Amino acid sequence: MRDTTGIQTMLDQVVDPCSIATGVPISLADMGLIKELRWLNGEVKLVLQLTSPICWQAANILSAVERTAMSVPGVRSVHCTLDPASEWMPSMMSAGARERLRRIRPLHKESP
Numbered sequence: 340m341r342d343t344t345g346i347q348t349m350l351d352q353v354v355d356p357c358s359i360a361t362g363v364p365i366s367l368a369d370m371g372l373i374k375e376l377r378w379l380n381g382e383v384k385l386v387l388q389l390t391s392p393i394c395w396q397a398a399n400i401l402s403a404v405e406r407t408a409m410s411v412p413g414v415r416s417v418h419c420t421l422d423p424a425s426e427w428m429p430s431m432m433s434a435g436a437r438e439r440l441r442r443i444r445p446l447h448k449e450s451p
Contacts (some may be wrong), residue, residue, distance in 0.1 A: 341378040341379065342378075342414070343376050343377070343378050345411045345412070346376060346378060346383060346408055346411050346414070347368065347376065348410050349353065349373065349407050349408065349410060350366070350367060350368055350373065350376075350404065350407060350408065351364060351366045351368055351369075351380070351405065352366070352407060353367050353400070353404055353407050354366055354367070355367055355370045355390070355400070356396040356399060356400065357373045357390065357394075357396065358370065358440075361440070362443055363436075363439050363440045363443050364447070365432070365436045365439070365440070366436075367387070367400070367443075368388070368433075369432060369433040369435065369436040370431070370432055371388075371427065371431025371432050371433070372387050372388055372389065372400075372427065372431075373385065373386075374386045374387060374388045374392070374422055374425060375385060378414070379380060381413060381414060381415035381416065382417075382418070383408050383411075383414050383416070383417045383418070384417075384418050384419075384420075385404060385408065385417070385419040385420070386419075386420055386421070386422050387400065387401070387420070387422070387438075388420050388421070388422050388425030388426075388427050389417065389421060389425075389427065390427045391393065392423055397421060398407050401419050401430070403420070404417075404419045405417045405419050421422065
């Protein structure tokens with residue numbers, strides 16, 4: 340199994356489209372959407388989980404991930420799939436991403 344650091348670094352450039360709409364672009368990795376990443380003999384296999392099972396941007400995300408991973412030297416093929424059974428939770432986001440999001444979109448306190 341090859342070190343996946345180069346691919347992970349490149350995937351940091353792939354941003355969740357919905358996070359762009361909120362005004363806080365967050366990478367798929369910081370969103371906690373990369374469930375599995377394997378690299379063996381030039382073949383990269385990724386499994387993603389999405390924030391919603393009915394994500395309208397799924398095809399665009401898969402395309403961006405595959406295109407980005409293919410740009411890594413030594414990668415010959417990329418196979419990216421979705422795990423529709425996964426349930427994404429906001430706690431899967433990196434602490435830094437949650438903090439940036441909360442600065443722009445604070446949680447509202449409920450009235451008594």
